[in-house]
Amino acid sequence: MKRVIVGLSGGVDSSVAAYVLQQQGYEVIGLFMKNWHDDSVTISDECPWLEDSNDAMLVAEKLGIPFQTVDLSEQYKERIVDYMFKEYENGRTPNPDVLCNREIKFDVFMKIALELGADYVATGHYCRKGIINEGENEIYQLLAGADGNKDQSYFLCQLSQNQLAKALFPIGELTKPEVRKIATELDLVTADKKDSQGLCFIGKVRLPEFLQQQLKPKEGVIVEIDRNSELYQNIPTEFDSKLDELEYLTTKKIYAVSHGKIVGKHQGAHYFTKGQRKGLGVGGTIEPLFVIDTDVNENVIYTGQSHAHPGLFKSALFVTNEEEHWIREDMELQPGQTMDFLARIRYRQPLQKATLHKVESGLYVEFEAPQSAITEGQFVAWYLEDELVGSGVIS
RNA sequence: UGGCCCAUGGUGUAAUUGGCAACACGUUGGUUUUUGGUACCGAAGAGUCUAGGUUCGAGCCCUAGUGGGCCAA
Numbered sequence A: 001m002k003r004v005i006v007g008l009s010g011g012v013d014s015s016v017a018a019y020v021l022q023q024q025g026y027e028v029i030g031l032f033m034k035n036w037h038d039d040s041v042t043i044s045d046e047c048p049w050l051e052d053s054n055d056a057m058l059v060a061e062k063l064g065i066p067f068q069t070v071d072l073s074e075q076y077k078e079r080i081v082d083y084m085f086k087e088y089e090n091g092r093t094p095n096p097d098v099l100c101n102r103e104i105k106f107d108v109f110m111k112i113a114l115e116l117g118a119d120y121v122a123t124g125h126y127c128r129k130g131i132i133n134e135g136e137n138e139i140y141q142l143l144a145g146a147d148g149n150k151d152q153s154y155f156l157c158q159l160s161q162n163q164l165a166k167a168l169f170p171i172g173e174l175t176k177p178e179v180r181k182i183a184t185e186l187d188l189v190t191a192d193k194k195d196s197q198g199l200c201f202i203g204k205v206r207l208p209e210f211l212q213q214q215l216k217p218k219e220g221v222i223v224e225i226d227r228n229s230e231l232y233q234n235i236p237t238e239f240d241s242k243l244d245e246l247e248y249l250t251t252k253k254i255y256a257v258s259h260g261k262i263v264g265k266h267q268g269a270h271y272f273t274k275g276q277r278k279g280l281g282v283g284g285t286i287e288p289l290f291v292i293d294t295d296v297n298e299n300v301i302y303t304g305q306s307h308a309h310p311g312l313f314k315s316a317l318f319v320t321n322e323e324e325h326w327i328r329e330d331m332e333l334q335p336g337q338t339m340d341f342l343a344r345i346r347y348r349q350p351l352q353k354a355t356l357h358k359v360e361s362g363l364y365v366e367f368e369a370p371q372s373a374i375t376e377g378q379f380v381a382w383y384l385e386d387e388l389v390g391s392g393v394i395s
Numbered sequence B: 001u002g003g004c005c006c007a008u009g010g011u012g013u014a015a016u017u018g019g020c021a022a023c024a025c026g027u028u029g030g031u032u033u034u035u036g037g038u039a040c041c042g043a044a045g046a047g048u049c050u051a052g053g054u055u056c057g058a059g060c061c062c063u064a065g066u067g068g069g070c071c072a073a
Helices: A012-023 A048-063 A073-089 A096-115 A161-165 A176-185 A207-211 A242-250
Strands: A003-007 A027-034 A067-071 A120-122 A127-134 A137-144 A220-224 A261-266 A289-295 A300-305 A313-320 A324-326 A338-344 A352-359 A362-372 A379-384 A387-393
Touching (some): A012 A027, A027 A048, A096 A161, A137 A161, A242 A313, A242 A352
Parallel strands (some): A220 A300
Antiparallel strands (some): A220 A261, A289 A300, A313 A362, A338 A379
């Protein structure tokens, strides 16, 4: 009998995942990871992890499976929280949950599970795993969950073949309503529990307050750039080569205070991200103001009116070699190669038609339609049909 | 110094040319969402610069003051 260790989070999804594994004939062990215990930055819910671990235990009891708890908060702090601060400090916007899966759940946690004699590690993610038999080898695929509304493959976009080899996603074929129904029929305590939101393990936090632990507030100006600014005029349409065009499309606009007018003040440019609307505190405009760029060196925030402001859109992005990742190693493009994919730059975004251009220095992702708020530090993930083929950090 | 114009919620504007102040943005609460962000729904904010006056009744009219802008010299 194969042994599976399932990461019980204290939510419905992982509860049902454990049950499904049981039904499939695995020897199931539940393991709860505690990754955070500083509730000073969370919003409400005095001690969320305590309640979660208790729920996880009750579910394990109900299913009659062994249950243990591991404390990974030290590793979480080193690998996720520190990374977050570093990225924000550099004016980028990190995606801690993608990293959490790569570094914690499918690395630290997975190693612990394997040491405990597990053959597989399972989680309650809405995604599926496919296997292609290639002679003696198996190639693993990361596929979108059957529930198109909950598909969480994006958050697993940084997994490797080795990690995928040992992973199981028991609820990937189910929809959220089906999962809830099963939990209700089994009378699990988590059946009606609200879906988790916000930072995985930390929960909902007020980000500026959280960041202020390390990034000190610093007053700066907010500048509004007119949508008809000359910065957006005279767009070349002819290029000597495709590479020139891609380079042009991914070049960042260099804004200066003199390009617009000062409309307000902020307490730190690194607390803001591209595409952000709330929190600027600047009123009096006909249409809402969105952040189109932040300059953490000069500590200036550039904004523009309306979600259709030209400063918000770009039709291509670049990923450096170091930050390019292929789940399907066998499909990795070689310099000079080009291929059409479907891509998204944030969770739950409808897939967009895009073309990947591989060059010596990295990878260009060119979208058919211009995308709003392509943000440095976030992940772009590319798909073929419902298979996530690769991903990278936007630079 | 003379002349002209303006003064409304946090911000920008509106109010059938006298009948108890509207809209947008912002703020805030919630919903959606295992990142940031977005989107959606709701709420709270002014009694109209100050002091007088006309009127049944004034943000809208009159007088003075205060503050700001413009032209002239």
